[in-house]
Amino acid sequence: xxxxxxxxxxxxxxxxxxxxxxxxxxxxxxxAPVSYEFHTEFSEVAAIGAEWDELLSRSRCNRAFACxxxxxxxxxxxxxLRALVIVARRxxxxxxxxxxxxxxxxxxxxxxxxxxxxxxxxxxxxxFAVVTGLVDVALSGAGxxxxxTLILRSLLPDSNLxxxxxxLESRADGQGLSVxxxxxxxGYVDLRQGYGEYLKTLSRNFRxxxxxxxxxxxxxxxxxxxxxxxxxxxAQLPETFLSLxxxxxxxxxxxxxxxxxxxxxxxxxxxxxxxxxxVLDKERIVALHLAMAGPxxxxxxxxxxxxxxxxxAPGRLLYDAVMRQSAAEGLPEYDFGYWExxxxxxxxxxxxxxxxxxxxxxxxxxxxxxxxxxxCNTDSGEDDDMI
Numbered sequence: 330x331x332x333x334x335x336x337x338x339x340x341x342x343x344x345x346x347x348x349x350x351x352x353x354x355x356x357x358x359x360x361a362p363v364s365y366e367f368h369t370e371f372s373e374v375a376a377i378g379a380e381w382d383e384l385l386s387r388s389r390c391n392r393a394f395a396c397x398x399x400x401x402x403x404x405x406x407x408x409x410l411r412a413l414v415i416v417a418r419r420x421x422x423x424x425x426x427x428x429x430x431x432x433x434x435x436x437x438x439x440x441x442x443x444x445x446x447x448x449x450x451x452x453x454x455x456x457f458a459v460v461t462g463l464v465d466v467a468l469s470g471a472g473x474x475x476x477x478t479l480i481l482r483s484l485l486p487d488s489n490l491x492x493x494x495x496x497l498e499s500r501a502d503g504q505g506l507s508v509x510x511x512x513x514x515x516g517y518v519d520l521r522q523g524y525g526e527y528l529k530t531l532s533r534n535f536r537x538x539x540x541x542x543x544x545x546x547x548x549x550x551x552x553x554x555x556x557x558x559x560x561x562x563x564a565q566l567p568e569t570f571l572s573l574x575x576x577x578x579x580x581x582x583x584x585x586x587x588x589x590x591x592x593x594x595x596x597x598x599x600x601x602x603x604x605x606x607x608v609l610d611k612e613r614i615v616a617l618h619l620a621m622a623g624p625x626x627x628x629x630x631x632x633x634x635x636x637x638x639x640x641x642a643p644g645r646l647l648y649d650a651v652m653r654q655s656a657a658e659g660l661p662e663y664d665f666g667y668w669e670x671x672x673x674x675x676x677x678x679x680x681x682x683x684x685x686x687x688x689x690x691x692x693x694x695x696x697x698x699x700x701x702x703x704x705c706n707t708d709s710g711e712d713d714d715m716i
Contacts, residue, residue, distance in 0.1 A: 361420045363459060365466045368414040369473050371404055377416070380423045381451065389454050389489070391628060393602035393621035394445035400428045402593040403441040407715045411474055413438050415466050417452070417459045425452035425459035427467060427490075431474035432715050438467070439480030439716040444583070446621075446628060446666060446684075448481065449488040460493040468506070468691055479689040480716050486683055494687065507690035516668035516679030517626065524656035535676050539649060542642040546608070551615075551641060553650045556605045561614070563595035566605065570594065573617050573633030597621075606651050608634065608643045616643035620651055626662035627655055648677065 368374050374381075378397035385395055393399060403410055410430040417425035427450050431438045440448045450460045466472075467479055484491045498506050520527055528536060546553065561569065567590035575582060584590065597603035604627060608616035616634030620627035629651070634643040652663045668674050668681065 363424065363462055364418050365462060366416050366418070367472050368416060369412050371401060371412050374412055374414055375401060377423065381426055384423055384426065384453075385451050387453050388449075388451050389624055390449050390451050391445075391447045391621055391623040393597050393623075394447055394628075395428070395449065395451055396597070396600075396602055398593060398596050399443070399445055400441075402589055403430055403443050405592045406443055406589045407441065409434070410441060410715055413472060413474055415463050415472075417463055419459070425450055425456065425463050427451075427463040429467065429479075430716065431472075431476055433474050433476075435716075436475060436477045437480055437716050438472075438474065438476040438478070440482050442482065442714055442716055443589075444630075446483045446630075447485055447488075447623065447664075448483045448490070449485070450490045450493070452489065455489065457489070457493055457496065460489045461496060464490070464493050464497060468689070470691060477691055479687075479691060481687045481689070484685045484687065486685070491685060491687075494689070506692060509688040511686040511688075513667060513684045513686070514669040515682045515684045516665045516674055516677075517682055518652060518663045518665070518677060519661070519680055520652065520656045520663060521661045524653050527652070527656075531676075531678055538642075539645060542645060543649070546641050546646060549641070550611065551646075552609045553646050554607065554609070555650070555654060556607050556614075558599050561598075561605065561607075563599045566598050567591045567594045569614060570617055570619060570631070570633065573614070573635065574631065575633070576635050577633040594619075603630075604651075606647050606654075608638065608641070608646060616647060618644075618647035618651055623664070626660050626664045627651060628664040629666055644673070 368377070374397065378401070381397040385392060385397075388395070400414075407430075409432065411433055413429040413431040415427040415429065416423055428440070429438050430441045450463055452459050481490065481494075494506070494508065498508065518527060528539075531539075567587055571584060571587055571590060574584065594603060598605060602622050604620045604622055606618040606620065607614050615638050616632070618632040619630045621630050622628075629648070632644065632647065655663045665674050665677065665679055667684070668679055
């Protein structure tokens with residue numbers, strides 16, 4: 330939840346009347362009319378959080394990255410960002426959400442650069458009337474914030490959002506889009522035949538080493554298993570994770586402050602949007618792997634371990650455990666996330682998959698509010714990285 334001071338700062342920068350603006354109504358072929366509205370106060374987004382997350386449960390989106398709480402945590406990391414949530418309603422009910430933010434000084438809008446991944450429009454699958462409508466609204470310049478560029482990060486090739494943009498690009502009405510694409514290589518493991526069959530595809534040497542560290546860990550009394558909130562108090566998870574992460578990564582970590590982690594991780598863990606796998610030495614947690622839950626896979630998000638655990642290869646033990654559990658639950662994949670240049674992931678014989686970033690020029694001049702530099706706090710010096 331955003332603090333009162335953050336909300337007040339945002340509301341003072343523009344007229345309150347623009348907080349929720351219904352800007353477009355139109356018929357949908359073969360269905361009820363769809364209306365579109367902006368939500369530009371984080372407090373308003375909190376008010377639709379239950380509807381947001383209910384729709385999310387019926388979508389193809391990752392249950393953690395795309396949930397309302399993850400979006401609501403953005404201003405803890407980037408206080409300068411403004412909400413730019415576009416909501417589609419059909420017969421009064423929320424049918425789609427495009428959860429954008431605006432960097433008003435940089436004249437950019439898009440998905441927040443907030444350690445989330447696999448982004449998409451939140452809607453029922455293949456509801457292209459809603460998805461294309463939401464994209465049209467985002468590109469219309471009708472919102473309250475002025476922006477020239479729409480930046481959409483972390484799109485999978487089969488995402489509804491990417492397919493809708495491709496449809497808009499090919500429209501015959503002459504309104505072509507200027508789209509710059511950047512592709513990143515991600516990797517995943519195919520578990521459709523089960524974990525045992527997948528292991529057979531790995532090298533004999535790798536399988537031998539995996540069995541060796543399993544046996545070594547067992548001889549030393551280490552246990553590898555998933556933790557539930559009854560095992561670890563959710564409020565303790567951020568500190569536990571960060572202490573292990575810092576032991577492994579050191580000062581190069583991207584997590585410079587615990588505030589964002591404290592805001593977000595406990596609720597995700599309590600709701601099982603975040604799954605926690607651990608190596609335990611008796612009752613002591615010596616290694617952690619955090620995975621974000623999706624409808625067809627867990628996504629390996631982050632982790633850490635104590636330096637004295639390196640002889641037991643805790644990272645390898647945790648990947649082994651989380652994939653074994655994924656297969657037991659019938660999930661067809663395990664997602665390793667960004668792959669390119671990360672050598673330890675090569676050993677797992679991943680299948681490659683593109684993850685796309687789109688930079689779209691707004692074809693119709695955005696006529697919303699601009700904010701004078703003096704009204705926008707930019708002391709962080711990280712404006713270019715917010716979106």
